[in-house]
Amino acid sequence: MKAVAVRPGVKQSAFVADLPDPRLESIPNGRGVLVRTLQVGVDATDGEINEGLYGAAPKGDDKLVLGHEVFGIVEAVGPNVTHVTVGDYCTCTVRRPGPTIYDQIGRNDITSHHEYYERGINLLHGFMTEAFVDDAEFVVKVPQGLKHLGVLSEPVSVCAKGIEQAYLAQQRLQVWEPRLAFVTGAGQIGLLTTMMLRLRGLEVYTLARSRNPGLKQEIVEAYGGHYISTLDTPMEELASKVGRPDLIIEATGASHVAFEAMQVLNLNGALVWTSVTGGDHKIQNFPADKVNLEWVLGNKLLVGTVNGNRKHFAQGINDLALGEVTYPGVTERILTTPIDGLDDPQGILHELENRANLKVYVNVGTA
Numbered sequence: 001m002k003a004v005a006v007r008p009g010v011k012q013s014a015f016v017a018d019l020p021d022p023r024l025e026s027i028p029n030g031r032g033v034l035v036r037t038l039q040v041g042v043d044a045t046d047g048e049i050n051e052g053l054y055g056a057a058p059k060g061d062d063k064l065v066l067g068h069e070v071f072g073i074v075e076a077v078g079p080n081v082t083h084v085t086v087g088d089y090c091t092c093t094v095r096r097p098g099p100t101i102y103d104q105i106g107r108n109d110i111t112s113h114h115e116y117y118e119r120g121i122n123l124l125h126g127f128m129t130e131a132f133v134d135d136a137e138f139v140v141k142v143p144q145g146l147k148h149l150g151v152l153s154e155p156v157s158v159c160a161k162g163i164e165q166a167y168l169a170q171q172r173l174q175v176w177e178p179r180l181a182f183v184t185g186a187g188q189i190g191l192l193t194t195m196m197l198r199l200r201g202l203e204v205y206t207l208a209r210s211r212n213p214g215l216k217q218e219i220v221e222a223y224g225g226h227y228i229s230t231l232d233t234p235m236e237e238l239a240s241k242v243g244r245p246d247l248i249i250e251a252t253g254a255s256h257v258a259f260e261a262m263q264v265l266n267l268n269g270a271l272v273w274t275s276v277t278g279g280d281h282k283i284q285n286f287p288a289d290k291v292n293l294e295w296v297l298g299n300k301l302l303v304g305t306v307n308g309n310r311k312h313f314a315q316g317i318n319d320l321a322l323g324e325v326t327y328p329g330v331t332e333r334i335l336t337t338p339i340d341g342l343d344d345p346q347g348i349l350h351e352l353e354n355r356a357n358l359k360v361y362v363n364v365g366t367a
């Protein structure tokens with residue numbers, strides 16, 4: 001069976017690997033779900049892994065099968081599986097339990113173990129294969145009517161968790177009624193977050209560098225948000241024009257923007273960091289005293305967030321559905337760049353470098 005794998009730590013090593021067919025019985029307690037892969041999304045994390053900056057192979061293996069954003073169809077289930085059945089569309093969570101108390105209560109997404117297990121990213125093979133098996137615990141059903149957006153289930157789970165974390169943490173304030181949000185970054189996470197914050201009634205400014213954003217701007221505006229090029233209007237200038245945001249979701253992939261965002265947050269505001277930055281960038285001349293003082297006097301909150309558990313997948317899928325009826329046909333415009341088949345791994349990853357591509361994904365099979 002065909003798969004796309006890399007040699008972690010080696011630059012541009014993606015290659016077509018041959019894997020044994022998955023077996024339902026390899027999952028204990030009759031809890032196996034055999035899934036035939038329909039689509040696999042590719043994102044900046046896959047890019048970093050293929051650049052040798054991030055990711056690790058399963059212990060005892062020298063390759064890592066890529067792919068952590070999957071949409072598939074159930075082919076077979078073990079006798080103790082009840083929530084999905086043959087023919088259902090589905091997606092899969094990414095992180096698998098480690099040894100901590102958080103993992104034991106189904107919160108693998110907040111494991112406190114330094115070693116985390118993520119399919120297609122760290123220590124576990126991913127979904128960029130023709131078929132795979134997993135425990136029913138990690139398989140999430142996607143409704144028939146959302147099959148055209150199913151490949152966005154994982155990214156939208158990451159957004160759902162980020163938003164949830166802000167609202168949960170802000171319960172510290174007893175009342176929090178955020179009005180104005182900045183979303184930094186107009187990649188898939190930025191765009192989906194824009195939609196989800198609009199669904200929650202916020203005024204949203206989505207900030208990205210491009211002066212010529214074309215489709216990104218159209219999508220932001222179709223969701224009722226405002227697209228801002230930071231080359232024309234830097235974040236501080238925007239804040240002085242439209243007000244300081246109560247909520248900032250940072251999703252540029254650039255750590256300096258994460259720190260820049262600290263300088264514009266409103267009193268009592270929440271800043272959510274989502275960028276996974278595998279590089280080694282430093283910033284100089286950060287106004288540390290000023291930011292520290294403002295954060296203390298303003299009771300501000302910073303929360304880092306990663307991954308999503310099955311509850312976040314469910315919330316994200318609900319939001320995709322509500323987004324479809326609220327902004328019909330908009331979200332599918334994110335799906336710019338389908339690639340047929342697994343035969344050209346470097347070609348697949350190369351598409352990430354084209355800034356005009358919002359979502360690169362591979363059509364692996366047909367329903």
Ligand code: BGC
Pocket residue numbers: 043045046068094095118121154155158276306307308
């Ligand atoms: C994935 C998350 C994962 C994170 C860190 C992201 O690209 O979408 O599921 O937890 O990378 O590895």
Ligand code: ZN
Pocket residue numbers: 043045068
């Ligand atoms: Zn990802």
